[in-house]
Amino acid sequence: MNKKPKNLRQVNALTIIIFLCSIFWLMPLVLIFINSFKPYNDMIQDFLALPKSWSLAMYIETWTKFKFPMLIGNTLLYTFCTVIMIVLMAPMAAYKLARTKSRLSKVCFVLIIMPMMVPFQSYMITLTRLVANVNLTGKRMGNILVNIGLCMPLAVYMIHGFVKNVPIELEECACIDGAGKIRTYFSIVLPLLTPILTTVVVLDTLATWNDIITNQLIVGGNASAMNIQNALYMQFSAQTADWEHALPGIVMSMIPSLIFFITMQKHIVGGITAGAVKG
Amino acid sequence: MKKKTISMVLAAAMIATTMLGTGVIASADDEVTLKVFDAHAYGLDEYAEMVKAFEASHPGVKIEVQHAANDSATLLQSRVNSGDIPDVFDVESGTSAKKYYEYAYDWTDDTDVTSLFNEDALETGRDDDGKIKSLPWTYENMGLIYNKDCFEKAGIEALPTNMDELAEACQKLKDAGITPFAIAAKETWVLGQVATHFMLDKSKDAAGTVEAIESGELAFADMPNWSNFFKFLDLTVEYGPDKPLEIDWETSENMLANGEAAMIHMGDWCQSTLDSFNPDANLAFMPFPVGSSEDDATLLSSCNWTYIVNKDSENLDLAKEYCEYILSSEEGQKWMCEGVGAVPGVKTDMAVSGKLANDAKTYIADGKTNGWIHTIAPQSYTDTCGPYIQSYMLGDMSADEVTELFQEFWTAG
Amino acid sequence: MKNNKKAKELAVFALFVFPAVAFVLFATDIPFVMNLYYSVFDWNGVGKSMTFVGLDNYIKIFTHDTLFWKGVRFTLKFAIFYVIIVNLLSLTVAIVMARENKVNSVGRAFYYVPYIISLTAISLIWKFILGPGFEALYTVTGWDIFNWSWLGTPKLAFYVVVIMAVWQNLGFYMVNYIAGIIAVPTELLEAARIDGATAFQVFKKITLPLIMPAVSICMLTSLTFAFKLFDIIMVFTKGGPANSTVSVAYNIYKEAFVNSKYGLATAKSLVFVVFVLLVTAIQMKITKSKEVEA
Numbered sequence: 001m002n003k004k005p006k007n008l009r010q011v012n013a014l015t016i017i018i019f020l021c022s023i024f025w026l027m028p029l030v031l032i033f034i035n036s037f038k039p040y041n042d043m044i045q046d047f048l049a050l051p052k053s054w055s056l057a058m059y060i061e062t063w064t065k066f067k068f069p070m071l072i073g074n075t076l077l078y079t080f081c082t083v084i085m086i087v088l089m090a091p092m093a094a095y096k097l098a099r100t101k102s103r104l105s106k107v108c109f110v111l112i113i114m115p116m117m118v119p120f121q122s123y124m125i126t127l128t129r130l131v132a133n134v135n136l137t138g139k140r141m142g143n144i145l146v147n148i149g150l151c152m153p154l155a156v157y158m159i160h161g162f163v164k165n166v167p168i169e170l171e172e173c174a175c176i177d178g179a180g181k182i183r184t185y186f187s188i189v190l191p192l193l194t195p196i197l198t199t200v201v202v203l204d205t206l207a208t209w210n211d212i213i214t215n216q217l218i219v220g221g222n223a224s225a226m227n228i229q230n231a232l233y234m235q236f237s238a239q240t241a242d243w244e245h246a247l248p249g250i251v252m253s254m255i256p257s258l259i260f261f262i263t264m265q266k267h268i269v270g271g272i273t274a275g276a277v278k279g
Numbered sequence: 280m281k282k283k284t285i286s287m288v289l290a291a292a293m294i295a296t297t298m299l300g301t302g303v304i305a306s307a308d309d310e311v312t313l314k315v316f317d318a319h320a321y322g323l324d325e326y327a328e329m330v331k332a333f334e335a336s337h338p339g340v341k342i343e344v345q346h347a348a349n350d351s352a353t354l355l356q357s358r359v360n361s362g363d364i365p366d367v368f369d370v371e372s373g374t375s376a377k378k379y380y381e382y383a384y385d386w387t388d389d390t391d392v393t394s395l396f397n398e399d400a401l402e403t404g405r406d407d408d409g410k411i412k413s414l415p416w417t418y419e420n421m422g423l424i425y426n427k428d429c430f431e432k433a434g435i436e437a438l439p440t441n442m443d444e445l446a447e448a449c450q451k452l453k454d455a456g457i458t459p460f461a462i463a464a465k466e467t468w469v470l471g472q473v474a475t476h477f478m479l480d481k482s483k484d485a486a487g488t489v490e491a492i493e494s495g496e497l498a499f500a501d502m503p504n505w506s507n508f509f510k511f512l513d514l515t516v517e518y519g520p521d522k523p524l525e526i527d528w529e530t531s532e533n534m535l536a537n538g539e540a541a542m543i544h545m546g547d548w549c550q551s552t553l554d555s556f557n558p559d560a561n562l563a564f565m566p567f568p569v570g571s572s573e574d575d576a577t578l579l580s581s582c583n584w585t586y587i588v589n590k591d592s593e594n595l596d597l598a599k600e601y602c603e604y605i606l607s608s609e610e611g612q613k614w615m616c617e618g619v620g621a622v623p624g625v626k627t628d629m630a631v632s633g634k635l636a637n638d639a640k641t642y643i644a645d646g647k648t649n650g651w652i653h654t655i656a657p658q659s660y661t662d663t664c665g666p667y668i669q670s671y672m673l674g675d676m677s678a679d680e681v682t683e684l685f686q687e688f689w690t691a692g
Numbered sequence: 693m694k695n696n697k698k699a700k701e702l703a704v705f706a707l708f709v710f711p712a713v714a715f716v717l718f719a720t721d722i723p724f725v726m727n728l729y730y731s732v733f734d735w736n737g738v739g740k741s742m743t744f745v746g747l748d749n750y751i752k753i754f755t756h757d758t759l760f761w762k763g764v765r766f767t768l769k770f771a772i773f774y775v776i777i778v779n780l781l782s783l784t785v786a787i788v789m790a791r792e793n794k795v796n797s798v799g800r801a802f803y804y805v806p807y808i809i810s811l812t813a814i815s816l817i818w819k820f821i822l823g824p825g826f827e828a829l830y831t832v833t834g835w836d837i838f839n840w841s842w843l844g845t846p847k848l849a850f851y852v853v854v855i856m857a858v859w860q861n862l863g864f865y866m867v868n869y870i871a872g873i874i875a876v877p878t879e880l881l882e883a884a885r886i887d888g889a890t891a892f893q894v895f896k897k898i899t900l901p902l903i904m905p906a907v908s909i910c911m912l913t914s915l916t917f918a919f920k921l922f923d924i925i926m927v928f929t930k931g932g933p934a935n936s937t938v939s940v941a942y943n944i945y946k947e948a949f950v951n952s953k954y955g956l957a958t959a960k961s962l963v964f965v966v967f968v969l970l971v972t973a974i975q976m977k978i979t980k981s982k983e984v985e986a
Contacts (some may be wrong), residue, residue: 018788019795022802025859028817029805041556044533047820067787085715093712096705108709115720116912117968119920119941122961125737125948127723132361142446149719152712154913158868161905181704190603199871200614203864217357220345229810234346236812240321243816250813254983257808262801265867353949356737376953378738465843467933524844525823525935658950669934673846 025153029254035245063247066231072256075227076273077140079208080148086204089148091193093187094159099168104178108159115153120213128217140220145215151204162196163189202264209257228253287324301553311594312603315344316358316368318351318584321551322618329610333601338365340597355379364589366598366604369416372403373654376413383412384590384599392599393608400624403582403650415582415624417615420564420648421472421546422578422640427561429457429541438565440573442510448596449518452541461540463531464672467665468653473544474668474685475652476567477578485579485650493657499686504569509571509671509678516672523668530580536560547635548583550620563638566647578642582624583649655690663688712777722964730958737954749959759935760960760963763943764967769916769940770854777857778865778914779907785862786869787895800870804863811860813930819843820857848934849929861917865910872906873899908979919968941963942968 031194035043036058037051052121097109127146129138166189212229219225232249235242317326323346330342345365347354352375355368359382368377369518387395393401396415404413425438430448433455439445440590449459463469480488491497499505516523520540532549535539536556536606542565554558566576592598605611607625614622620633622640631637641649653660668686670676675685730968731749735742753760766774785803789796807812822842831839842848876899900907922941929939931946938946948957962982 014784015788017796018785019799022799025862026802026805028809028814029815031820032809032813039555041533041537044529044556045537045984047824049749051767061854089712089715092708096708100705103706105709108713109720112716113715114969115716115724116916117972118720118724118965119922119961121922121941121945121948122965123720123723123727123955124726125357127719128357128361130718131721132363137361137363138865145748146719147716149717152716153720156712158910161909165905175905182707185708195871199867201869206808208786210808212810216350216354217346218349220354220358223343223345232810244555247813250810253810254808258801258805261808262797262895265797265804266798275973350949358947359738383738411867465930467930467932522841522844525841527819530823659946661944662950666932666935669932673844673934675846675934 007130016146022149032247033251036244036251040244043247050122052157054157058244059248059252062245063252068228068249068252070224071226071228071231074140075209075224075229075253077145078144078211078227079205081144081207082151083201085148087197087201088152090152090200091159091276092176092185094156095163095189095193097156098160098163098214110154112156113153115150117159120150124213124217131218136218138219140219140225143215143218143225143227146218147208147211150214151207155200155204156207158200162193166192198264198267202261209253211230216241280465283583289640295637303564305686310339310341310598311516312341312343313367313597314363314365315342315601316351316355316365317344317346318326318355318369319346319619322534322614322620325618327557328502329605332610333604337597342601347654351380359547364590364591366452366589366594367602369584370413371583371654372413373651374414374658375654376404376585376587379587380406380412382587382589382591383593384588384595386414386588388420389440389599390533392603392607395603396550396625400582402499404585413585413587413674413686414602416584416586416606417619417621417623418636418639418643419429419546419548419582419583420578420580420636420642421541421544421651422476423565424545424635425542425565426540426564427563429455429538432483434543435440435455440576441571442507442568445511445568446514446531449514457538457541458520458534459529459542460515461520461526461534462515462523462528463528463543464515464519464524464669465527467669468661469528469531470663470668471661471665472579473511474581475656476569477504477511478502479504479569479579479649481575483579485581485652487651489655495690499682499689504575505568505677505682509654509681510642512668512672523672531622532556535562538553545617547621547633547639548635550635553635564637564642565633566642578639578648579651579652580639580643583654651672657691660688673678716887725956726922728962729960730955732959733955735954738952739950742955745955750963752956752962753960756950757821757960758941758980759938760940762935763940764964766850766938767919767921767938767940768816769850770857770921771915773854773859774918775914777854778862781858782865782910783869783907785871786866787899789866790873793950798844800863801945803866806860807863811923811927813859814856815924817851818928822852843929844933849933849937853921853924853929856928857917857921859925861890861914865914868906868910869893869903869914872903876902897921904979911975912972913970915972916968919964 029049034050037046037054040051043050052266093108093112097112131137131142131146134142134144170175211227212233215225215227215230216233228249232246232253235246305690318594319326325346326346326615334342335338338682345354352370355370356364359379367634368379370379378407386404392414393411399412400418403415405413427453433448433451435448439448452459462473467589472568477490478488478499479485480491480502483491488497492499497594498572501520520526520534525637526534528545528549529552531540531543532545533556535545536553538557538560544567545559547564553562564578566573566578570576586601586602588595590599605614606623612623612625612627612629614628616629616631620631621636622631622643623629664685666674671678671681724767730742732744732746733742735747762884789803802862826838826842829835840848842852880898881894884898888896920941921939922945925937925942926945927940929937931942940960944960947960948954951957
């Protein structure tokens with residue numbers, strides 16, 4: 001009986017430390033927020049000071065100058081389509097690959113996860129060539145297709161690791177009941193994968209939302225298909241940096257993803273507890 | 280219940296993707312789109328106005344500009360590779376531009392256009408056979424930039440003309456409580472540019488100097504001013520900020536504009552940044568005292584950016600017209616003189632807004648400037664040699680080692 | 693009859709797997725393989741012509757490309773530091789923050805923040821933390837550690853990169869570990885506690901074996917992140933000071949886009965990928981053998 005309170009106390013002390021540390025992780029948000037209200041000189045001169053005024057003028061200017069509604073529309077479209085397609089295809093592939101023990105299955109698995117080890121920079125030129133060959137350069141469709149391909153490896157790999165822990169008996173039951181393979185997958189397997197799918201959705205949403213390089217390479221020449229981060233990134237060069245517009249832009253671009261993460265994190269936990277009840 | 284949601288989501292995805300596939304390519308048939316690639320992030324408002332005026336005078340023409348200030352070389356390279364070559368684009372003149380000359384329209388016979396530009400500016404757009412393959416943007420000048428108020432405060436009356444005088448000035452500045460140097464030593468390109476001042480052989484000018492170095496005729500160890508380069512680096516460390524290698528271009532320019540530091544090495548391209556830090560800063564160029572007298576001091580000036588028209592463009596005539604328009608029309612001159620604040624390569628009487636550019640103008644008029652070396656140097660000069668200079672500043676390499684590595688790089692290719 | 697069944701199975705397999713494979717082939721595998729074609733050429737990455745040079749590029753890599761091998765050493769060292777630190781830290785945070793309550797969910801969101809913010813903003817912030825931030829701390833504490841030139845000293849710049857990478861990505865691994873930890877049945881933990889096991893024993897004997905799938909995911913993703921390290925170098929250190937933080941991916945990028953030696957760059961990427969595949973294969977073998985089959 002004596003030990004339990006002691007354990008609890010240890011954990012509580014650690015909790016406090018970890019919580020305090022988390023403030024160090026939050027700090028950038030605060031700093032970016034503060035500095036988004038400052039003129040350029042004040043920012044470089046004293047980064048830690050509070051702004052002289054909390055005027056929203058720069059926010060409004062950024063909103064109109066960068067055509068934010070259009071950027072948000074594009075970014076939402078890319079993110080939505082990419083994530084939907086990933087959620088549709090990645091678990092199917094991961095599930096089947098984990099359950100099939102054949103040479104073909106192994107080859108497919110390696111093909112899918114190999115890109116995780118290859119630096120993107122080493123093949124981006126040929127990728128842009130390939131995209132041009134299928135006539136997708138400068139088109140939103142091209143951006144989405146490439147995004148899906150780039151997000152797929154990690155998604156499949158993560159789900160693959162999870163599927164291995166889903167008991168096979170469940171599917172066998174369904175099979176005996178006479179359900180087809182596809183029906184078994186959608187009615188039995190997919191619901192069990194919700195927890196890991198939530199993680200994948202969060203990951204890929206953030207990755208696509210913050211994507212710069214694919215957008216630059218695939219739709220670079222077409223200003224009407226730009227996403228937020230790329231449009232903001234274009235304000236920097238080796239010799240100039242327009243932080244006065246970039247920081248308000250960054251704050252505004254972050255709000256949706258922050259809200260998204262906070263709402264999703266409840267589901268991560270909720271979904272996992274539901275999935276943990278095995279059999 | 281769950282099944283229903285899933286199938287609905289799937290259906291939505293299918294519809295969304297098919298819509299995307301068909302809906303994107305909906306533009307009017309009679310409209311001509313000119314694809315333009317621009318590697319600058321300044322004077323953007325003026326640029327937009329210029330484009331608007333062009334579109335207004337050319338009904339049915341749409342100008343699609345990609346401003347790619349960051350990684351512009353990479354983006355252009357990938358666009359050219361994917362066959363999506365812009366109709367008009369700009370690159371750094373010299374070694375980088377030559378890579379693209381096989382795609383470039385040859386302006387040599389268009390004398391009505393080329394005659395609009397200054398002869399020395401046109402030189403930066405010539406290929407190895409002397410053909411004019413690209414048209415110059417603005418002059419950019421670089422050397423030491425100093426804060427006049429700081430110099431006054433420290434009681435320095437005459438600009439230093441050699442290393443000893445420079446060292447004296449540094450001491451005076453330090454005594455007055457001002458950081459003498461804030462060289463952006465974090466940036467390898469700045470260090471690479473600094474080194475070129477010490478390579479220059481004024482009797483040969485920039486191109487001649489580069490040729491002589493590459494052919495091995497002029498060895499680094501034999502350059503009259505080369506040993507001063509290391510003296511200068513020693514000064515920047517001794518009289519620089521506490522953490523010299525952490526100074527990036529932004530901090531460097533900020534310290535100068537606010538009078539915290541007295542000297543930096545930069546060019547007039549940083550005018551707009553300096554202005555946004557402190558519009559009243561009292562700044563001027565100081566010819567780099569690389570040698571023993573005033574005659575040796577250098578200020579390097581060149582048209583660093585150059586515009587290329589894609590010779591295979593579907594709308595070649597329109598592309599030519601647009602290129603000529605942005606570089607020589609009144610709107611274009613306004614963009615360069617007021618928006619960017621630099622002296623255009625085209626002949627003009629328009630007043631230039633940049634203080635530094637105006638300052639440099641007097642040196643140009645007196646014929647006291649020379650061309651840029653780092654842009655016509657072997658490919659990747661600043662990226663390769665800059666880190667060697669950092670090693671010297673850190674004390675990890677000796678002057679002889681750095682000289683040897685420079686020599687090796689320049690004569691290797 | 694049997695053949696028919698096999699064909700049907702194959703069809704189902706294709707239906708499930710091929711769409712995903714097709715996308716990956718399109719976006720990465722095919723471009724990567726196409727790319728290898730250039731590795732036997734001397735090409736500037738832009739021009740219409742290229743010269744066949746056989747294996748010259750590969751020979752160059754192994755004979756006199758000191759910067760590439762410096763990059764390999766840096767990347768390996770970074771991988772070791774990063775994988776160990778980020779996994780230990782994120783696992784600790786995950787264990788503490790796993791229980792569902794208000795404080796924890798706020799704390800978790802905090803840890804995730806850097807993962808959400810764009811890297812350009814992050815590099816700006818770090819520039820100021822290491823500059824004026826440390827200066828202020830130095831005047832308050834007088835500790836020398838705040839007075840070192842972190843970004844201006846090759847040895848220290850390495851640690852800056854490590855710390856920044858850990859700081860930025862910790863949230864990602866934390867979420868993965870939490871997902872694993874929560875799936876551990878609470879009855880098991882309770883039972884062990886009642887039997888008098890200490891917190892550490894419970895973790896070692898029950899939690900850790902059950903979260904091995906999460907561990908192997910995190911190990912592999914952190915390892916591949918480390919090997920592909922590029923963004924932080926590109927926007928923050930630019931490989932400096934004095935080339936001390938040049939990672940392999942950055943070196944390849946520079947070779948292709950700045951030095952205009954596209955053929956050499958692709959040869960380098962092949963050499964490196966083969967090397968990475970070997971390392972990850974070994975790593976996967978090790979963690980897999982420790983996973984408990986459910």
